[in-house]
Amino acid sequence: xxxxxxxxxxxxxxxxxxxxxxxxxxxxxxxxxxxxxxxxxxxxxxxxxxxxxxxxxxxxxxxxxxxxxxxxxxxxxxxxxxxxxxxxxxxxxxxxxxxxxxxxxxxxxxxxxxxxxxxxxxxxxxxxxxxxxxxxxxxxxxxxxxxxxxxxxxxxxxxxxxxxxxxxxxxxxxxxxxxxxxxxxxxxxxxxxxxxxxxxxxxxxxxxxxxxxxxxxxxxxxxxxxxxxxxxxxxxxxxxxxxxxxxxxxxxxxxxxxxxxxxxxxxxxxxxxxxxxxxxxxxxxxxxxxxxxxxxxxxxxxxxxxxxxxxxxxxxxxxxxxxxxxxxxxxxxxxxxxxxxxxxxxxxxxxxxxxxxxxxxxxxxxxxxxxxxxxxxxxxxxxxxxxxxxxxxxxxxxxxxxxxxxxxxxxxxxxxxxxxxxxxxxxxxxxxxxxxxxxxxxxxxxxxxxxxxxxxxxxxxxxxxxx
Amino acid sequence: xxxxxxxxxxxxxxxxxxxxxxxxxxxxxxxxxxxxxxxxxxxxxxxxxxxxxxxxxxxxxxxxxxxxxxxxxxxxxxxxxxxxxxxxxxxxxxxxxxxxxxxxxxxxxxxxxxxxxxxxxxxxxxxxxxxxxxxxxxxxxxxxxxxxxxxxxxxxxxxxxxxx
Numbered sequence: 141x142x143x144x145x146x147x148x149x150x151x152x153x154x155x156x157x158x159x160x161x162x163x164x165x166x167x168x169x170x171x172x173x174x175x176x177x178x179x180x181x182x183x184x185x186x187x188x189x190x191x192x193x194x195x196x197x198x199x200x201x202x203x204x205x206x207x208x209x210x211x212x213x214x215x216x217x218x219x220x221x222x223x224x225x226x227x228x229x230x231x232x233x234x235x236x237x238x239x240x241x242x243x244x245x246x247x248x249x250x251x252x253x254x255x256x257x258x259x260x261x262x263x264x265x266x267x268x269x270x271x272x273x274x275x276x277x278x279x280x281x282x283x284x285x286x287x288x289x290x291x292x293x294x295x296x297x298x299x300x301x302x303x304x305x306x307x308x309x310x311x312x313x314x315x316x317x318x319x320x321x322x323x324x325x326x327x328x329x330x331x332x333x334x335x336x337x338x339x340x341x342x343x344x345x346x347x348x349x350x351x352x353x354x355x356x357x358x359x360x361x362x363x364x365x366x367x368x369x370x371x372x373x374x375x376x377x378x379x380x381x382x383x384x385x386x387x388x389x390x391x392x393x394x395x396x397x398x399x400x401x402x403x404x405x406x407x408x409x410x411x412x413x414x415x416x417x418x419x420x421x422x423x424x425x426x427x428x429x430x431x432x433x434x435x436x437x438x439x440x441x442x443x444x445x446x447x448x449x450x451x452x453x454x455x456x457x458x459x460x461x462x463x464x465x466x467x468x469x470x471x472x473x474x475x476x477x478x479x480x481x482x483x484x485x486x487x488x489x490x491x492x493x494x495x496x497x498x499x500x501x502x503x504x505x506x507x508x509x510x511x512x513x514x515x516x517x518x519x520x521x522x523x524x525x526x527x528x529x530x531x532x533x534x535x536x537x538x539x540x541x542x543x544x545x546x547x548x549x550x551x552x553x554x555x556x557x558x559x560x561x562x563x564x565x566x567x568x569x570x571x572x573x574x575x576x577x578x579x580x581x582x583x584x585x586x587x588x589x590x591x592x593x594x595x596x597x598x599x600x601x602x603x604x605x606x607x
Numbered sequence: 608x609x610x611x612x613x614x615x616x617x618x619x620x621x622x623x624x625x626x627x628x629x630x631x632x633x634x635x636x637x638x639x640x641x642x643x644x645x646x647x648x649x650x651x652x653x654x655x656x657x658x659x660x661x662x663x664x665x666x667x668x669x670x671x672x673x674x675x676x677x678x679x680x681x682x683x684x685x686x687x688x689x690x691x692x693x694x695x696x697x698x699x700x701x702x703x704x705x706x707x708x709x710x711x712x713x714x715x716x717x718x719x720x721x722x723x724x725x726x727x728x729x730x731x732x733x734x735x736x737x738x739x740x741x742x743x744x745x746x747x748x749x750x751x752x753x754x755x756x757x758x759x760x761x762x763x764x765x766x767x768x769x770x771x
Contacts, residue, residue: 246653246654247653247654248653340663340664340665341652341658341663341664341665342649342650342651342652342658342664342665342666343650343651343652343665344650344665344667344760345760345761345762346761346762346763346764346765347761347762347763347764348764348765349763349764368689370687371681371682371685371687371688374685374687375678375681375682378678379678382674483761488665496662496663499662499663500661500662503661503662503663503664503665503666503669504669506665507665507666507667507668507669511667511668512762512764512765512766513648513667513668513762513765513766513767513768513771514668515678515679515682515688517765518688518689518690518764518765518766518767519688519689519690521690521764521765522688522689522690522692522764522765523689525764526689529727
């Protein structure tokens with residue numbers, strides 16, 4: 141039990157109606173503005189959303205060798221993932237059991253034995269305490285000797301397709317069950333090269349002044365593309381014209397957002413709060429991956445998956461990573477710092493063995509759209525911050541008016557595309573120009589179920605109460 | 608021409624660029640660059656090492672011609688980008704300017720920079736190093752390459768080219 145959580149009577153745990161109106165029969169779903177600004181709620185989210193189940197940690201390519209390590213966080217807890225001498229990955233709380241000093245300070249490295257900087261206790265790459273300084277003559281009692289001095293192991297650590305996930309508690313579902321049918325979409329990221337995938341060198345991070353859930357919403361939000369990213373769309377269009385004029389010069393080319401919004405698109409909601417957006421790319425031959433398409437088909441990758449590799453798509457894994465593929469692939473890791481402060485860390489995922497020209501194009505597309513120094517992401521971030529700068533619209537009432545678009549079009553269960561690829565989402569919404577908002581509900585329903593479970597209501601009962 | 612005179616010319620160009628950006632004289636800024644200029648802000652691959660190859664590693668910004676800078680200027684002035692609804696006031700400070708190499712048609716210049724930005728009553732700063740290659744001839748230099756190493760790379764919110 142996390143003793144920092146003292147808000148047992150917080151309405152998030154006991155009163156679902158305080159934050160949500162969720163009446164499917166009336167086609168009504170509303171979220172209260174306090175969800176984005178309540179500082180007590182933030183601590184509860186850390187405890188029950190981030191520290192209570194699986195979160196994404198890293199990609200196996202970031203620690204390929206024995207004794208490699210990689211540091212990150214699960215909620216408020218510093219974590220280190222290590223590859224032992226036996227080649228196995230293990231996850232630990234990144235703190236010395238002696239006094240709690242952080243052990244590994246670099247983001248990543250290689251360390252056969254790590255010495256605590258404070259009192260020189262030493263740990264091997266399997267997390268075992270191998271030395272306590274001056275132990276024999278120190279006068280420790282037998283009670284001390286009977287304790288384990290090894291690093292505190294994560295409750296669970298598991299990989300799927302090279303993506304490494306961890307959980308502080310051990311009593312969580314098996315990772316494959318937690319991922320469920322979202323695995324189809326992870327496969328479309330992971331199977332683009334027979335040689336596997338790699339994170340390209342160069343980690344980019346920024347901290348914005350807004351609630352982390354706005355980042356989750358934004359990545360599901362097709363509705364904002366044509367307004368927020370109008371300058372991006374215009375620049376891409378101008379490049380196309382320039383390129384045509386220059387006949388073959390290889391400028392940065394990327395997805396055509398205006399055209400994207402008017403093509404077939406959809407969203408899926410999965411158990412455990414995971415959500416997917418997908419679209420249709422009218423310029424898919426501009427993708428770096430296009431050159432590898434014949435190889436993909438020749439080596440027997442499921443043609444459905446190959447087809448979906450060329451669809452713009454986003455998988456929001458609940459709660460902390462977004463697998464994004466609009467023109468190129470991006471992994472976005474969300475780390476909430478406070479109710480109104482969020483750290484984003486972004487990685488460029490690429491197929492190993494990609495031709496040099498494709499790799500270069502991929503990088504330019506990635507930097508163009510996704511970087512906080514690019515020409516698209518800053519506009520998203522500015523909008524999140526404007527939501528906070530506007531006090532979340534206090535004068536307009538307590539309930540946000542999002543989440544309504546597509547309400548009459550969303551259906552329970554799979555749509556035709558989902559059936560086609562053999563996945564069973566809880567809800568689907570697809571069509572042309574729908575720019576659906578209903579998919580956000582899946583995320584918030586899981587959020588609420590976690591809170592309710594912490595307040596003593598089992599998640600299943602909370603779901604049944606809603607229905 | 609002496610190294611002191613060449614260093615003085617290089618410094619003037621660097622300071623002219625800083626003034627053009629701080630004063631939002633965008634066309635004057637663009638005119639300082641050659642059409643085939645390279646503009647590069649590397650990312651970092653560890654605590655100590657910035658990315659070194661824009662062909663295989665992530666950069667924060669990479670353009671291999673002035674067209675990319677022109678796109679940015681258009682975007683800044685478009686009034687359509689949420690990130691640029693209010694432009695921050697900026698203040699470029701450049702110091703430690705060193706002439707690393709001088710040829711008849713090319714100068715290599717290194718400098719240290721800090722840019723303070725101020726918007727909505729909030730100040731932020733970014734800092735790092737510049738590595739320039741100036742092309743042309745004495746008295747008429749233009750920027751053929753600018754590499755900006757952003758030391759403080761976990762940035763507040765976002766930034767654009769006039770803030771580094």
